[in-house]
Amino acid sequence: MSSISTILDIAKREQKRLLARPVYIFSMVIAPVIAFIFFTTLMRDGLPCELPAGIVDDDNTSVTREVIRNLDAMQQTHVVAHYGSVAEARKAMQEGRIYAFYYIPKGTTQLALSSKQPTVSFYTAPSYIVPASLEYRDMKMMSEYASGAITRATLYAKGYTDAQAMAVLQPIRCEMHAVNNPRLNYSVYLSNTILPGIIMLLIMQVTIYAIYVEIKEETSKEWMSMAGNDVVKALTGKLLPHLAIWLLMGALCLVWLYGLWHFPLNSGIWPMVLNMFLLIIASFAFAVFFCGCVPSLRWALSLATLWGVLSFPISGFSFPQMAFPDPLRALSYFFPLRHYFLIYVDQALNGLPLIYSWQDIAIQTAFLILPLFVLGRLRKFLMEYHYTH
Numbered sequence: 001m002s003s004i005s006t007i008l009d010i011a012k013r014e015q016k017r018l019l020a021r022p023v024y025i026f027s028m029v030i031a032p033v034i035a036f037i038f039f040t041t042l043m044r045d046g047l048p049c050e051l052p053a054g055i056v057d058d059d060n061t062s063v064t065r066e067v068i069r070n071l072d073a074m075q076q077t078h079v080v081a082h083y084g085s086v087a088e089a090r091k092a093m094q095e096g097r098i099y100a101f102y103y104i105p106k107g108t109t110q111l112a113l114s115s116k117q118p119t120v121s122f123y124t125a126p127s128y129i130v131p132a133s134l135e136y137r138d139m140k141m142m143s144e145y146a147s148g149a150i151t152r153a154t155l156y157a158k159g160y161t162d163a164q165a166m167a168v169l170q171p172i173r174c175e176m177h178a179v180n181n182p183r184l185n186y187s188v189y190l191s192n193t194i195l196p197g198i199i200m201l202l203i204m205q206v207t208i209y210a211i212y213v214e215i216k217e218e219t220s221k222e223w224m225s226m227a228g229n230d231v232v233k234a235l236t237g238k239l240l241p242h243l244a245i246w247l248l249m250g251a252l253c254l255v256w257l258y259g260l261w262h263f264p265l266n267s268g269i270w271p272m273v274l275n276m277f278l279l280i281i282a283s284f285a286f287a288v289f290f291c292g293c294v295p296s297l298r299w300a301l302s303l304a305t306l307w308g309v310l311s312f313p314i315s316g317f318s319f320p321q322m323a324f325p326d327p328l329r330a331l332s333y334f335f336p337l338r339h340y341f342l343i344y345v346d347q348a349l350n351g352l353p354l355i356y357s358w359q360d361i362a363i364q365t366a367f368l369i370l371p372l373f374v375l376g377r378l379r380k381f382l383m384e385y386h387y388t389h
Contacts, residue, residue, distance in 0.1 A: 003233060006226065006227060006228065006233055006237065007227075007233055007236050007237040007240065008237070009226060009237070010223070010226050010227060010233070010234060010236075010237025010238055011237045011238070011240040011241055013223075013226070013237075014210070014237065014238045014239075014240070014241050014242075015241045017210075018241055018242075018245075023209075024206065024210075027202055027205070027206050028202070028206055028242075028245050028246070028249065029245070029249070031202060032198065032199060032202060032249050032252075032253070033252075035195060035198045036195060036252070036253060036256050039187075039190070039191050039194055039195060040187065040191050040195075040256070040257075040261055043185075043186060043187035043190060043191060044187070048076065048130060048131055048134060049075055049076055050075075050076075050077075050078040051076055051077055051078060051099050051100075051131045051134060051135055052078055052080040052081075052097065052098045052099060053071075053077050053078065053079055053080065053098055053099065053100050053101060053102065053135050053139075054079070054080065054081045054082070054083055054089045054092055054093070054097075054098040054100070054101035054102070055068055055071075055079055055081070055082045055083070055089075055101065055102050055104075056082075056083050056084075056085065056086055056088075056089050056101060056102070056103045056104065057082065057104045058103075058104060058105050058106040059104050059105065059106050059107065059108045059109055061108075061109040063108075063109045063112070064104050064108060064109060067104070067142060068102070070142060070145065071102060071138065071139065071142045074138045074141075074142065076134040076135060076137070076138050077100075077134075077135050077138040077139070080097075080098060081097075081098065083101065086101075086103055086123075089101040089103070089123070090123065093123065093125050094125075099124065099125050099128050099131040099132050099135055100122060100123060100124040100125065100131075100132060100135040100136065100139065101122070101123055102120070102121075102122045102139050102142075103120065103121040103122065103123065104120050105118075105119065105120070105121075108120060120143055122135075122136065122139035122140070122143075124136045187261075187263075188263055188264060188349075189317050189318075190317070190318075191257065191261075191263070192257055192263060192344055192348070193312075193315060193317040193337065193340070193341050193344070194312070195253055195256075195257065196250075196253065196276065196279055196337065196340055197308070197311055197312055197315070197337050199246070199249060199250060199253060199279070199280070199283075200279055200280075200282075200283045200308060200311065200336060200337055200340075201304075201305070201308035201309070201311075203242075203246055203280060203283035203284060203287065204283050204286055204287040204290070204304040204305075204307070204308055205287075205301060205304055205305065205308075206242065207239065207242060207283075207284055207287035207288070207291075208287050208290060208291055208297070208300045208301055208304055209297065209301065210238065210242065211235075211238070211287075211288070211291050211378075211382075212291065212296075212297035212300060213297070214382065215297075215381065215382065215385055216297060220382040220383070220385075221382075221383065223238070223382070224379075224382050224383060229379075229383070231375050231378055231379040231382065232375065234382070235288060235371075239284060242284075243280070243281075243284070246280050247277070247280065250276040250277070250279075250280055251273075251276075253276065254269065254272055254273065254276060258272070258348075263348070264348055264349055265348050266347070266348060266349065266350065266351025267346075267347040267348065267351045267352065267353075267354070271343070271347035271348075271354055271357070272344070272347060272348055274354075274361070275340055275343045275344060275347065276340075278336075278339075278340070278343075278361065278364035278365065279336055279337070279340045279364065281364075281367075281368060282336035282364050282367040282368070283336060285367045285368050285369075285370045285371055286304070286307065286336065286367065286370060287304060288370070288371040288374070288378070289370040289371055289373070289374055290303045290304050290307075291374070291378055291381075292371065292373070292374020292375065292377045292378035292381070293374060293377075295377075295381045295385050307335070310335070311335045311336070311337035311338070312337070314328065314331065314332045314335055314338060315332070315335060315337045315338045315340075315341045316332065316338060316341060316342075317341050321338075333363065336364060336367060339360035339361075339363050339364050340364075342357070342360045343357045343360050343361065343364075346360075
């Protein structure tokens with residue numbers, strides 16, 4: 001009972017410290033809520049829509065004007081300006097007023113109607129990866145549609161029936177169905193990984209700050225004295241209030257994603273509750289590990305920030321892990337966010353039984369071993385280290 005009372009006394013002390021410093025309130029409550037609102041509303045339509053594009057139409061016929069109207073009607077592309085030359089359109093793209101422009105040279109319609117092969121061009125700004133790629137897709141699709149429409153009109157003029165013309169244009173009809181994401185909503189993958197990743201990053205930063213601020217303010221010996229110089233009791237008591245707050249923020253994140261935004265949740269909420277809990281405790285484990293690795297608040301925060309930021313690309317939600325070089329593929333297993341993403345895909349998207357995620361659950365749990373390697377060093381830092389910078 002004495003150990004439990006000691007831990008509770010330290011937890012009460014930490015609770016007072018949390019309430020006395022606005023930085024904790026902002027980092028643990030306000031910042032996550034802002035992130036929840038910002039990222040989900042940013043991608044509320046699933047994909048960026050009405051992206052500005054330009055047109056250079058040197059042909060200016062009824063056919064090319066129809067092509068332009070159809071391009072403007074597409075979801076991702078909005079034609080905002082017509083330019084008199086390629087040079088003007090390129091300047092507008094360099095200035096960031098448009099992300100792409102569509103060029104129709106003079107004589108395009110005449111060549112198409114005479115069964116020759118006209119050439120149209122579309123230019124995109126590769127520095128804007130997402131909008132440029134989306135507009136490139138729309139422009140390429142519209143070029144194929146326009147070619148098909150002209151060919152169909154030619155076939156009709158030769159006496160082909162509608163069925164015969166479609167057999168020539170599309171001899172094999174393909175249907176594409178996106179598994180578990182039929183709306184092709186990018187936010188299904190991005191928001192469900194970015195928001196937990198932000199929680200993970202904030203946990204590591206706040207935990208490291210909470211531990212090393214004791215050294216900076218020369219209260220670490222008082223803290224350790226309350227725990228009988230037992231670093232395990234000291235850390236347990238200190239992190240209990242943090243754990244309670246982050247569990248509430250994790251629950252809010254899940255309610256926000258699956259209750260309010262209704263993202264796919266094919267295995268129910270409880271596997272994702274477990275997934276969030278494992279991510280939170282793994283983040284605590286990494287934070288304590290980083291504290292024990294370097295006796296400096298600045299370096300520990302830098303190390304945690306680097307590890308947290310690298311978690312986003314290496315988790316595999318934006319670029320497939322199988323395409324990584326072998327060293328990076330092996331390194332990815334040491335990032336908690338990677339395993340959170342895999343569990344999310346198995347449970348929320350694919351609706352698999354929980355047993356299929358046992359490896360990732362085991363690895364997330366195994367991260368709790370990390371602090372054991374540095375407890376001795378951390379105790380020495382807390383008892384003997386003097387903050388100098």
